Amino acid sequence: MKSFQLNWVIDAYDSGKLVVNFLKEKQLSKRALTDIKFHGGDIRINDEHVTVRYKLKEHDLLTVIFPEEDRGASLEGDPYVPYSIVYEDDHCLVINKPANVPSIPSRDHPSGTLANGLIYYYEQKNIPSTIHIVNRLDKDTSGLMLVAKHRFAHSLFSTQQKKKQIHRSYEAIVHGAVRLSEGTISKRIGRKSDSIIERVVTEDGQEAITHYNVLSTSKELSHIKLVLDTGRTHQIRVHMASIGHPLCGDSLYGGRMDHIQRQALHSSELTFFHPILLKELSFSLPLPNDMKSML
Template sequence: MNLDKQRVFTVEKEGLLLPFLLEKHPQKGRNKVKAMLTRGQVMVGNSVITKHNHALVPGDNITILNVGSLENKAIGIGVAILYEDEHIIVIDKPPGLLSVATDDEKERTAFRIVNEHVQSQHPKERIFIVHRLDRETSGLMMFAKSEPIKHQLQDNWKDVVLERAYIALVEGAVENDKGTIKTWLKESNTKTMYVSRPGEGVPAITHYEVLRKNSEFSLLAVHLDTGRKNQIRAHLQSIGHSVVGDRRYGSRKNPIGRLGLHANKLSFRHPVTGETLRFETAIPAKFKSVFAVQ
């Protein structure tokens, strides 16, 4: 990839974010600097900021992030590589593809497709699974290219990952524009997660914000504080708004022909360089189609 080196600036006086960026990037022009904000390339401290008039105070650290989605290389069955170096690979996984094979299912997986890609260039190399997406969930996944990098990422996941967000299309009009779901989750004998009594199972925290809604559906931006199995699906069912197409968790409608869940944002510190990388994919067109004017 041909990306500019990550840049970090320290604020010396009070002001607003857009004028500060314009001052630091006089060669880019106003529209290009605004685009950096829109794409989520600007962090103030540890938070991605998109508002032009965000207030800055002395001592704030401003980081300009690389955008991994500048590369988009298709390698098979809808899998696209967004970023690759000698240590990690980030992909965009299509719905309907397993992340990795299980004891019961040996079919083609995202893991196998990416592993074949790596071995086609370096036959002695292999990849290692870092985290998973459900089969019907699409979006961003990261793999490691060595076992030490895998363990480094997994053992320090909470510190390494700065942002992990999803887009969810759910049934019904969600009343509150923003909300937090905080419960305990437990797995049933049928491997379905459900909200349990406090102290039983594992704690789980999900934040959501309504992006769009009508009388039948709501489009949500979802952020996780914890990464439990089927957490989003179980939590949204628990507030009466099952993810579209998710029959296991109470859905009765599926106008888009797939599960309405997409992992669209992933920001993390590179396990070797310490550089902050951020990736964002578009909201699937099918998700937005249910809000089209009839």
């Protein structure tokens, strides 16, 4: 397998800098440099090995070769996991995840997850990496997911995520006619005391903020768009239930199963600045058929 690598042609501005300082400016962490040094990576100038104390010259070709990543013996490839690739480059994937597919293995779902499907894809394409999911979706939530292809990209995306620079929006179908055409729900969310899964609105929980717009409504159902300021577990599901409009199909939080057999929630839009290609990318997906038929 060919390891991931990054290349820079040094210009006059960066001439004279030490490699270690140049790479620090490119957001390579001290840990990443240690991994490169001790776990099979390399740093090269004009295809010759150098140390991080090398002083850069104008027109040098600096190449950083990242070590192969350990996938773990328990993560096996599965060719039968359904998903589709919306976008791909050397550093990331944007995935359309269908409902009823868990993102990663767990005690309840040790196999058949998106991670298992992607590992199989990596094996077929000789991609020397493990799975780095940037925005995880619940098993029954469909739509767009961002996956980094190597540790360095994952680190950059994680930093963006902490700074709220990765923008996502969702569409949901909820019970009842939502009275206001738009609104913000700011209620703290924490784990329910007698459950490892269920979350509740609680004063001692973590801050959670959800903005919503009503796209269409009837006496029985409302189609809404949601944007999150925070990313708490089950945030949309808990917040909508807390204002009396649980998601259709979400039996855990009071939704009925008569219209749909899973929570009617879809990750419909994703926008981010690609930290390596240095350009903004934006993606959107229509509602899947099971939600579309409800409208």
